[in-house]
Amino acid sequence: MDHSLSEASGDSPPLSADVSPDRTATIMLAMLPKIGPRTLVALLDHFGSAQAVLAAPGPALAQVPGVGPKLIHTIRTAHHHVDLEGLLKWCDENDSEILVQGTSQYPARLNDLPDAPPMLFVRGDITTDDQLAVAIVGTRHATHYGLKQAERFGYALAKAGVTVVSGLARGIDAAAHNGALNAGGRTLAVLGSGLGQIYPSEHEGLAKAVAADGAVVSEYAPDAKPRGGMFPQRNRLIAGLSLATLVVEAPDRSGALITARMAGEQGREVLALPGNVTSRASRGCNQLIRDGATLVQTVDDILESLGPMRESVTTSDGHQVRNASELKLNEIERTVLEAIDAESTPIDQVIARSGQATHRVIATISVLEMRRLVRRLSGQYVSRI
Numbered sequence: 517m518d519h520s521l522s523e524a525s526g527d528s529p530p531l532s533a534d535v536s537p538d539r540t541a542t543i544m545l546a547m548l549p550k551i552g553p554r555t556l557v558a559l560l561d562h563f564g565s566a567q568a569v570l571a572a573p574g575p576a577l578a579q580v581p582g583v584g585p586k587l588i589h590t591i592r593t594a595h596h597h598v599d600l601e602g603l604l605k606w607c608d609e610n611d612s613e614i615l616v617q618g619t620s621q622y623p624a625r626l627n628d629l630p631d632a633p634p635m636l637f638v639r640g641d642i643t644t645d646d647q648l649a650v651a652i653v654g655t656r657h658a659t660h661y662g663l664k665q666a667e668r669f670g671y672a673l674a675k676a677g678v679t680v681v682s683g684l685a686r687g688i689d690a691a692a693h694n695g696a697l698n699a700g701g702r703t704l705a706v707l708g709s710g711l712g713q714i715y716p717s718e719h720e721g722l723a724k725a726v727a728a729d730g731a732v733v734s735e736y737a738p739d740a741k742p743r744g745g746m747f748p749q750r751n752r753l754i755a756g757l758s759l760a761t762l763v764v765e766a767p768d769r770s771g772a773l774i775t776a777r778m779a780g781e782q783g784r785e786v787l788a789l790p791g792n793v794t795s796r797a798s799r800g801c802n803q804l805i806r807d808g809a810t811l812v813q814t815v816d817d818i819l820e821s822l823g824p825m826r827e828s829v830t831t832s833d834g835h836q837v838r839n840a841s842e843l844k845l846n847e848i849e850r851t852v853l854e855a856i857d858a859e860s861t862p863i864d865q866v867i868a869r870s871g872q873a874t875h876r877v878i879a880t881i882s883v884l885e886m887r888r889l890v891r892r893l894s895g896q897y898v899s900r901i
Contacts, residue, residue, distance in 0.1 A: 654688025674701020766800030
């Protein structure tokens with residue numbers, strides 16, 4: 517029998533014509549109470565789609581680990597628990613949108629997570645440029661040194677064309693966002709609450725500025741108030757959206773260390789700014805360095821640590837970036853690099869393609885070689901790394 521969403525969950529409220537059944541089902545399922553990310557993933561893996569989950573009979577739902585009688589009842593009566601029409605109306609009235617996993621708008625990097633949220637609420641825009649992103653995190657109780665460094669790195673990364681990701685919290689997070697905004701760059705803020713419950717409330721102005729030059733992101737319903745357990749959960753998204761996570765200041769018990777651990781588990785780079793050995797605020801950073809995190813002093817350290825990327829990224833200015841260090845190149849260096857293939861390329865061909873003088877190309881190749889972007893194969897041949 518062909519079960520529709522309404523058959524599975526009663527008479528659903530009318531929806532806009534541009535809301536597809538698959539998207540409708542995913543939103544409804546994700547908004548049900550007592551369903552965490554891992555249970556959602558398990559349900560979707562088992563049934564293949566949100567529509568199939570909502571249409572499934574109780575015995576079939578019971579076969580999924582973690583799904584008991586109460587949750588089965590919730591799924592079978594989904595429309596009683598989710599005001600879908602009201603949710604969509606709120607998003608429309610508050611310049612927000614819902615990004616569903618599996619669509620082109622959903623951040624590709626989050627697909628690497630085993631418990632990626634099936635949907636995100638977003639105010640602002642997530643673009644292809646945001647694939648080049650670095651998280652900056654740290655303590656809410658930052659020192660003057662920590663605040664200045666977070667702002668400095670946020671500014672320098674944004675100037676280099678890297679999106680700065682953080683959590684809109686007091687202290688290091690806010691300084692990092694402000695640094696990126698002051699540079700005229702992009703920044704993403706991931707919330708541990710809903711978009712309608714900005715926390716802390718004094719950062720509503722900052723959230724508005726972030727949305728204008730990036731995006732404010734949450735996996736929670738707009739009216740979800742912040743609770744302690746929501747912040748560690750959102751930290752996986754901060755790490756997941758980023759190629760690397762930089763911890764600027766963190767005591768030995770800090771949420772920033774959770775983000776760093778999650779970044780490591782996700783196979784992302786973990787970076788730390790060293791601090792005074794007598795400063796409680798730097799204990800976590802110094803421990804990370806002791807345990808193998810990359811010590812960072814300048815933005816060049818960050819870009820070098822990222823190295824070659826799994827997939828090249830096309831930036832908004834049309835350049836193909838394969839290595840984050842390319843972001844620091846000047847126009848001539850970029851022109852020469854783009855004239856070099858991944859395979860063996862004759863230097864004479866590089867000169868012809870780039871349109872630069874011979875002596876300038878030779879000198880530039882030496883610079884690119886020192887930056888580990890190209891390698892000489894012989895006196896007359898070169899290739900990209």
